[in-house]
Amino acid sequence: MSDQKLTAAILIISDTACRDPTTDKAGQILTDVFTQEGGNQWAVTETQIVPDDVIAIQRRVVGWCDGEKSPNLIISTGGTGFTLKDNTPEAINPLLHKHASGLVHGMLAASLKITPFAVMSRPVAGVRNKSIIITLPGSPKGAKENLLSILKQLPHACKQAAGEDSRIAHTGGVRALEEQAGIESTKLAQPHHEHHQEHDHSFGHGHGHHTAPKTYTSNDPTQGPAQRPRESQYPMISVDEALKLILEYTPYPQVVRVPVNGNLVGCVLAENVQADEPVPAFRASIMDGYAVVVTKDNTNSKGTFPVTSVSHASPGDPPFLQPGQIARITTGAPLPPGATSVVKVELTRITQKTVTEIGEEETNVEILKNNITPGENVREIGSDVKAGETVLRKGEVITAVGGELGLLASVGKQEVSIYRSPVVGVLSTGDEIVPHDRPGSLRLGEVRDTNRPTVMAAVQGWGFEVIDLGIATDKQDSLEQSLRDAMRNVDVIITTGGVSMGELDLLKPTIERRLGGTIQFGRISMKPGKPTTFATVPFKSNAGDMENRLVFSLPGNPASAIVTSHLFVLPSLQLSKGVRPVGLPKVLVTLDHDFRLDPERPEYHRVIVTAGSDGLLHATSTGGQRSSRVGSLKSANALLCLPAKEGTMIKGEQCQALMIGLLISQ
Numbered sequence: 001m002s003d004q005k006l007t008a009a010i011l012i013i014s015d016t017a018c019r020d021p022t023t024d025k026a027g028q029i030l031t032d033v034f035t036q037e038g039g040n041q042w043a044v045t046e047t048q049i050v051p052d053d054v055i056a057i058q059r060r061v062v063g064w065c066d067g068e069k070s071p072n073l074i075i076s077t078g079g080t081g082f083t084l085k086d087n088t089p090e091a092i093n094p095l096l097h098k099h100a101s102g103l104v105h106g107m108l109a110a111s112l113k114i115t116p117f118a119v120m121s122r123p124v125a126g127v128r129n130k131s132i133i134i135t136l137p138g139s140p141k142g143a144k145e146n147l148l149s150i151l152k153q154l155p156h157a158c159k160q161a162a163g164e165d166s167r168i169a170h171t172g173g174v175r176a177l178e179e180q181a182g183i184e185s186t187k188l189a190q191p192h193h194e195h196h197q198e199h200d201h202s203f204g205h206g207h208g209h210h211t212a213p214k215t216y217t218s219n220d221p222t223q224g225p226a227q228r229p230r231e232s233q234y235p236m237i238s239v240d241e242a243l244k245l246i247l248e249y250t251p252y253p254q255v256v257r258v259p260v261n262g263n264l265v266g267c268v269l270a271e272n273v274q275a276d277e278p279v280p281a282f283r284a285s286i287m288d289g290y291a292v293v294v295t296k297d298n299t300n301s302k303g304t305f306p307v308t309s310v311s312h313a314s315p316g317d318p319p320f321l322q323p324g325q326i327a328r329i330t331t332g333a334p335l336p337p338g339a340t341s342v343v344k345v346e347l348t349r350i351t352q353k354t355v356t357e358i359g360e361e362e363t364n365v366e367i368l369k370n371n372i373t374p375g376e377n378v379r380e381i382g383s384d385v386k387a388g389e390t391v392l393r394k395g396e397v398i399t400a401v402g403g404e405l406g407l408l409a410s411v412g413k414q415e416v417s418i419y420r421s422p423v424v425g426v427l428s429t430g431d432e433i434v435p436h437d438r439p440g441s442l443r444l445g446e447v448r449d450t451n452r453p454t455v456m457a458a459v460q461g462w463g464f465e466v467i468d469l470g471i472a473t474d475k476q477d478s479l480e481q482s483l484r485d486a487m488r489n490v491d492v493i494i495t496t497g498g499v500s501m502g503e504l505d506l507l508k509p510t511i512e513r514r515l516g517g518t519i520q521f522g523r524i525s526m527k528p529g530k531p532t533t534f535a536t537v538p539f540k541s542n543a544g545d546m547e548n549r550l551v552f553s554l555p556g557n558p559a560s561a562i563v564t565s566h567l568f569v570l571p572s573l574q575l576s577k578g579v580r581p582v583g584l585p586k587v588l589v590t591l592d593h594d595f596r597l598d599p600e601r602p603e604y605h606r607v608i609v610t611a612g613s614d615g616l617l618h619a620t621s622t623g624g625q626r627s628s629r630v631g632s633l634k635s636a637n638a639l640l641c642l643p644a645k646e647g648t649m650i651k652g653e654q655c656q657a658l659m660i661g662l663l664i665s666q
Contacts, residue, residue: 005043006158008034009064009071012049013057013078013088014138021049026077026140033147041155045071052079057091058538058546065095065128066540072158074131075147078138080122088135089124094516094538096126096133103134103150103157110149111142130162232531234522239567239602242534243583245520246572249536251491251548253419253578260408260416264398266463267418268578273392275411278382283335285311286377290348290365291327291339294372301343301372304351307362311336326365335378342377343367385411395580419578424459424569425490427469427482428452429498429507430556435471450558451496454633458565459494464573474498476506480514487539487549491576494569497556507553511535517551525644527603528560532568562633563604566660584639584658589619595642595649602644606636609657610664618666619657637661 010030017024027047034042046064050056057079064074079088103125111118124135132154136143237245255270285291291311294301309327311318311334318336321327326343327336335342352364385391391407398404398418408416428449436448449471459466467490472482479498486493498507511517517537524532533553541547552569554561571582589609597603607619622636638657642649649655 006041006073006155007045007069007071008042008073008075009045010047011057011060011074011076012047013052013076014049015051015085017049017078018051024049026136026138026143029140029144030075030077030136030147033144033151037148037151039152039155042073052085052087054087054091055546057088058095059540059544061092061095061128061133062540062546063544065131065133070129070131072131072162073154074133075136076134077136077140077143080124080135080137082120082122086122089122092124092126092133092135094518095128096124096516097129097514098127100125100127100132100134100157103132103153106150106153107146111146114145127161132158132161232523234519234533236523236525236530237521239524239526242521242524242532242568243571246534246568247575247582249520249534249548250550250572250575253576255417256420257415257417260405260413262405264405264408264416264418265400267398267421269392269394269396269398270417270419270578272390272394273408273411273413273416275385275387275389275391277412278387279385279410280379280381280383283381284379285329285331285333285335285342286379287342287344288331289329289342289344289346289377290367291321291329291335292341292343292367292372293321293323293325293338294340294374296374301367302370304364304366306364309336326367328362340374340378341372343369343372344377395578397579419576421464422491422573422576423465423467423489424492424494424573425467425469425486426452426456426459427486427493427495428471429474429479429495430471431474433471433497451554451556451561454558455494455496455554455561455565458562459569459573462570462573464577469493474506476510476514479506479510483510483515483537483551487537488542491549492569492573493549493551494565495551495553496561498553508533508535511537511551511553525601526567527598527601528557529555529564529567529604530601531555532560532564534568559606559633563606563639566639566658567604584660587617587638587657587659588654589617589638589640589657591649591651591653591655592618592620593651595621595640595655597642597645597647597649599646600644603640603642604658605640605642606633607638607640607657608635608664609638609659610666612666617657617663619655637664 010027012024012027014024027049031044031047034044048060050060057076061074061076064071076088076092079086079091104123107123107125108118108121111121121137124133126133134147134150136146253268253270258264258267290307292301292305305324305326307328308321308325309319311327311329313330313332318327318334321336321338327339329335329342347367347369349366349368350362350364351366352362353360354363385407391411392404396404428451430447432445432447433449434442434446436450436453438448442448452468452471456466456468467486469482469486469490472479483493495507508519508522512519515537517535520534520536522533523530526532532555533551535551535553536548537551539547539549550572552564552572554564566584570584574582587609589607590612595605606622608622609617609619612618619638619640621640622634638659638661641656641658
């Protein structure tokens with residue numbers, strides 16, 4: 001790398017400059033800093049302008065960092081102030097694999113020598129893949145001064161980030177590095193600056209500097225067990241608060257176009273559906289019998305008539321039926337042209353037959369009924385569905401009953417727009433977890449994987465595609481790789497285990513510290529399921545778009561995992577799929593025995609709800625409710641919502657329950 005120049009990319013973040021690039025001054029000034037002050041070590045390879053939009057910023061930065069020829073350094077200017085549109089730190093922070101707090105401190109220290117308002121700055125610096133990313137203020141002067149304050153240290157930082165052997169780089173010690181960079185160890189590199197009264201540090205677009213390095217709520221696994229907090233650092237929130245956060249961060253449904261076939265079952269329509277053609281598309285007989293010709297003025301239909309043709313329920317062009325003629329017709333067959341009505345076969349009598357190649361057939365038939373009216377026993381064109389009529393509405397679900405699918409098929413629909421169903425991945429975690437179907441006996445400390453097949457079955461039962469993500473060990477590298485691989489293939493990740501207070505409970509720190517995710521909540525006031533965790537992780541999709549992946553990290557105990565799946569994962573999946581309303585159906589049940597209450601947390605007690613002969617729904621406990629007791633789920637079809645308070649709910653009292661399965665009759 002010493003034989004070639006380091007590469008730098010400049011990102012201008014400004015709505016104004018995006019509309020009119022001639023208004024940008026910072027790009028050229030920063031380029032001049034590299035050219036004139038960079039010691040002939042830099043080449044600015046690209047300068048781009050994006051608006052003050054988190055997704056636009058992230059797409060551009062990720063595109064640079066994750067490309068084949070990623071620049072050594074990316075500097076942004078703008079969007080680091082305190083106005084509502086200043087989002088650069090919030091856009092960059094989640095993308096960083098490592099944070100560079102030393103570079104942030106260097107810029108802050110230099111700025112504080114210029115103005116006390118530097119305490120209002122919001123710095124971000126760090127590494128993504130092999131690129132160093134640094135945010136600078138939008139003011140050309142402020143951006144120049146911040147860059148100059150760390151410019152001499154950046155070549156060494158960029159070379160290390162690119163993979164240079166640190167042992168070779170540090171040969172001769174820090175003093176040698178200082179000499180190579182032209183830095184004196186007794187003082188910070190001084191920024192080259194003009195009088196700073198013209199530089200607004202706190203107002204307007206991008207005029208602030210930077211924030212302090214990102215702080216984490218999760219424990220730091222590198223600090224060892226003795227350093228971890230004795231109590232959870234996550235606030236305890238209610239079930240309702242948790243659901244509100246989940247639905248807030250669940251992405252809007254995506255609309256896709258799909259063929260009309262059996263795969264539509266369970267899908268939600270994203271459009272009103274109009275009939276392309278009428279049903280029936282022709283005048284059809286309602287029953288087996290004979291097509292006749294009558295008029296309003298002549299309803300005297302009794303008599304014997306020749307059978308001149310036959311109309312079956314098959315494609316064809318039956319001949320025109322003249323008055324005084326009849327045609328044998330089957331149910332659903334088109335009426336011959338000229339025919340007005342159908343007389344059912346029970347009201348006729350054969351008077352003459354003839355022998356044909358296929359056997360005996362009638363040649364003359366007596367009609368026994370009088371006063372047949374026009375249109376009798378005939379389905380008119382469009383009498384079921386008119387062309388252009390709305391047959392299904394946006395938001396309706398295509399059920400397995402078959403009515404909706406049959407209706408779409410009947411009106412000639414080949415494709416419809418639906419809301420795309422999210423793909424779900426299920427991952428178990430823990431060194432102690434072994435596949436449930438592994439032959440042989442368990443060793444001391446081993447536990448068969450109950451959660452993965454159980455949660456997968458639940459997700460499939462809800463009607464969602466589910467992918468088996470296997471088992472991740474209690475190693476951060478293994479867990480990180482499993483999650484990164486999963487995000488390429490699924491929209492929602494469900495993990496079980498690793499969310500409590502143990503030294504090997506690594507889900508939260510891995511999501512926060514390795515994946516750049518945000519823990520939206522880490523504890524819920526409920527029983528079972530207190531350590532349930534919900535996180536969002538920024539991710540670049542296969543199409544190159546920045547998206548958020550949802551991660552539901554559920555407790556490792558089987559009962560807790562299943563209960564929290566139904567309570568929290570299902571509503572999110574339903575919302576993503578366009579289902580309204582979301583969540584489990586709620587019913588009022590009568591208790592068949594006493595239920596003891598928990599004074600501290602509301603409990604979701606596994607019960608069997610049956611429809612009694614008295615017209616009421618009755619609830620019976622499935623037995624012991626310990627969160628590790630998977631047997632408490634056997635036969636359960638509901639979760640009894642017991643309030644948090646002292647005492648007992650008495651047999652015969654009524655209580656709300658959430659249905660997780662089919663209702664049972666006594």
